[in-house]
Amino acid sequence: MKDLTFLKTVSLFFILLPFQSFSQNAETHFFGSFVINNQTFNYEYKLTSNQISSLKIEKITSVADPDTVKIKNNLIVVNKKIDENYAQWLIPNDSLKKIKTGLDQIIKSIPAGIRSIQLSNSEIDMVCKKLKSSIDLLKPDTLNKQKIVEIESLIANLNQVKNTGVEIISPDNEARFAAFTPETIKSILDGKLRNKFSIQLNEAQLNDLSQQIFYEISTRKKFVDDQPSTAFLRLRSDKINTYFENVKIKKSPGITIKQFLDSLKKIAPALENNFYMRGFFDQRQLMRDGQQSRRKNKKDSPEQNIALAMKCKEIDLEFDAGTIKNIEATFEMMVNKQLQTVKFRNNMPISITNKFTPEKLWNHKIYAANPGMLPQNYLIKQSLPDGVELDSAGNTHYDLFFRLGDLITYDIILANYREDYSPKDIVVKLSGQQSVIELKKQERSKILTVKTYTDFNGLNSEQPNGLVQLEASMSVNLRTERSQSILGLKSKRNYEGFFTKADLTGHLSKIEENNKYLPLSEKDTVSPSMNNGQKQFTLNALDLYKYKNTGIDFNLNLYKVNFARIMSNLQFSGAFGIWRTGVADSLFVKNNSYIKGTTRNQRMITSTAATLSAAYEFMPEERYSFKVCVSNTWLNVRNPEIILNQNLKNQIRTLSFEGYLNLNTDNTSKLFFRWKLNTQAGDSRINFNQVQLGYLVDVFKTSK
Template sequence: MKSYLLYLFFFLIVIPVGKVFSQEKDIQITQTKKFTVYHANDGGNIVLNLKATYYSKGDTFTVFKDDQRMFGLSSPLNLREFRDSITHSLNNTSFTNEFFSEYSLNEIFLWLYLFRVDDKEPNIGFLNLGTITNHDENNSSARVFLLDSMRNIINHQRTVFSNNKKAVVSLLNQYKSKIGDSNKESSDKVLINNFLQKFHDEPFPKLDSAALYTIGQKNKKTSPENNLLKVSSPAYEAARKNVSDANDALRVMNIFPIEKVSIQFERGYIERIQAWVRNRTGGTDIYENTFAIGFSSINNLKAFQRTKLFMRKSSQIGFNSCIFLSDVIGNYDNLLDLYTRDYSPADTVINFAYPEEMPLISLKKERNIRLFDGKIFTDLGGIDQESPNGLVQVEICRRFNLNTYRWQAGERQDVGAFSYLNVYGALSKIEDKNKVLPLHNQNTVINNTLVSPSYTTNLDLRRYENFSMGVDLNALLYDFPDMKFTAYLDFGIRYGHVVLGDTIRNIVGGIVAPGKDTSFSGHTVTLMLPRISVEIFQERRVGLVMSYNYNHTYAFTNNQFKQIMSYKKSDLNNIVTERAARNSHQLELLLRVETSEKNNGQIFFRSRFFWQQGDANTFFSQIQVGYAYNIIYRNN
């Protein structure tokens, strides 16, 4: 027995997946590409031959047009900063004041975004976050068009304002560089510094024309920069007023900015999403999902326009406001891959993404593909030399998501149907102890003929199994996040293999004379109609699953033995199988504890109790302790 325990200990120590360490690389990437950039107002366009260089060491980007430097950016990329920089650069080059199509600029931005080197996991798609929303409870194509139009208008006005703001700051710096150190000129320098500080601290600062006019007046100096400032100030104030008017129009139409977003992706679902939305009073309200949202199929993505996020305030006192998920996640640009129809990313959490600054989020797929979930364990009952329970057992399983769409039930519950398919297999007896199930016989002889069949109980067929495999199909799912549990109704089919031992019986003078011992394979098919389970999600590190199975087992015997209900209550001489002999019940309790932050390993405790339909005193139990781990394929 000690050797078996050492064998189990070896598996528990060796099998868990180790960590892979890689050195940081210093990489420079340069690419060239031609873009057609359209004007936002007149439908015209310009053709840009751009070259961009990414430096991984400093995490910076430099963009060139026709080999002339246009602008530089630092990571993480900021979409608003990029729009302002490229618009300002293009207008300075051509001496125009054009505003360019948001789609055209986003195409260049995405090109830069893809430069960034990430050695960990490959991309599976890009999440486009929305920047504004309203509280209309009915979504429609007209509503979507309104939000898109207002988004383009506000982006246009902000870009024009940003260019004017940059022009004023540039002229102030030019004038400051020419001011001397005399006492007469020191007041001008203080005034300019105050302007510059105000422009740095405030997003939309007012330009005091009277104070601007006094620059250079004390020492009777007139400078070109001073005159240009006076020319620029009306354009700046006009742009600032346009932005203010656009923001007022948004408030009148109950359209408010989305300040930030947090998302939790898990097992093909958006388990949690939170959006902070500005309200009428200037504060923010949190909107969140009330149930897990499928994120693995095209139909899931289409359903975003029908899925509501609700305000985190009590509806019982009048807070019934909601927004649509499609406002928060504007689009998902999934990348195509071979041999897959699942577009969900790796399990990950994104906290505090700011749509105005960085609306594009790169989602990753697992570099290490989880092929199966493995378990190696011992049944404590197997320590007893007389018990057939396996001392060393191995089990693998794989869960496949099918229909990840959920329907809301009540205020904060949801239901699903045909959500997953669970496939599993197990080696239940690796050691040689008690591997053969002995058959019994009443040895009843009539007219010199053995008329009693060999037999064994339905539960012994299960208890002596050495190999099994099966599949469970989810029929219904009920999720109650506030109570931290999910209930499942599954139907399954299970194959079991068992080695049976019998004796060749010879009839001599009306008496049974035992002959040679023999063994052969027995096969069972069990229908689980149904399997009901409840999973408790108290916290990530500890989980609890309770389940009940009603099992209907068919034994395929080649007429070599009979499947009975009970050694005490069954008719052991009758060759007809009792109706209740095929039916049994199973209760299971599974407790798991994670041993790593990456969810690569778990210690688990599992207790099972089986009893026979028609005779509850025919029963057996299993108490199992082991280690669960991931069997992975390392995708390089």
């Protein structure tokens, strides 16, 4: 009964501990969505600590279209032509610097996948002005007529971009208010929909929509959940740019040294008479005419990523152990009046545990599983900017990808003492009709996992393995980043991680009275004369493990590699534990001799254990799994009356086979099977085995 009381106390401590780490957020913050005329809108609601509310509305289906992509590509061509011809066009260095800075700012203002763009007309005017001044320098020489035509073409191109009429939306479109009422929501909706999106609703429609949003927000503000919210997953837009990767294009001829020098002479002939410039010309003239300039520019690369706008029909995401383990996105587009479907998926899990997750999503490329279904050359040629041609000698098949940050956002919810912003293991779906999902942490009742085992060998009264054993454990995700490699060697289909998680596990066995204590006899003793007249016993490490009553272990996963093709993984772990073993004897020392008494002395022996293990696990599906594990444990006894047998090693070697069967869909009921062969290092004849059947117990589940 004392052990059962101890178990309840420890279990209560573990389950109450997480409650101390949660507190009310200083700011209420969540997202929702609604549909009008087959168009999906997201809304974002905030309530600050001083009770000021704000409401922000965005339309996810109004995104940058192929025309916007074409604009950006044309600007890149302008930038490239200036790089190639600035010397021939007599553009001074100070003007060149301003032109380059202006163009870079304009191009950067049109990122792929953004719902609205804001072009800087003042920057465009400045670039055009600088180019016109170059025309003035070229006009005196009639041989420059073709160059002037080329510059005028670029100016016309820039003016066309300036007058494109791209939708401009202020980045700060939040409506702030103090009185949270249906009338306030109605007024905000009416203004935003009419002024920003040109949508006019009648009075009945406006009332229904405002009431829907008001009561949805009110309910979520008042709802207290056992599962704290950790993030909102949002569909950023349902139409984004995908990219053909490393498309080979025809490389421009570039500028020769001779052309550069000729242009330089035309700009400032007097430079040749300058002492320093004379040395410059002398050195360059020694170079072979026609040699290409070594000036490198990333935009001159013969390989480019070519944008292709596509619509996302839906995206499925599987969250597992602090990562987005699997992504499957379905995209659609019309090609030659036929609807084409392309599937995209990730090759390895994506970490989402820390607060930097939202920014990191932009770094992840999600590749198409079947890009060959599309007429690639046709689509690439349609998407190429003016003046750029596809290299006919290039590939006929290119990888197609999109950036995850273009499609979704992961908005974390701040809470005191929270460092892990990943949700519980779950599968979700985003689409145009369901564009926002609230992600939650694991239920507090499931933070502590309790398993109960029955040892079949323990049914035999002569076997001391323990009839009933309990294990309570908590798991924490640590470093959830993965890399597509095996021990640093690149691998397309496999991925690895270091220090992925840690577990804290408590053990309780020997609940029944039978063979609860390790019996110590005179044959195990050490002469009292060798121990200052005190009792001392020599034991094997395996005996202390065999009669272990309680223990606590800290387990750290050191390395894990997943083999996706064969649905398995290999992992190496280390552990440190403190064990308590019950021992009993009826001996006492008198005159440096052992005498057997009538009173049985029962007590606990403390040991520390360090373990290294390797496991190979098969995980074909969610309903069952099994693994093979080998481990080596080093034992150190902390009580002076017990010493380990000097003729044997202080090590225990274990071979185990483990498996589980999931009995329902919510993972609250599992059946476990475990077989262990435990061997004393130094003498394999000293061993014992355990055959155990276990069950996952939800001891803290609350009734509904």
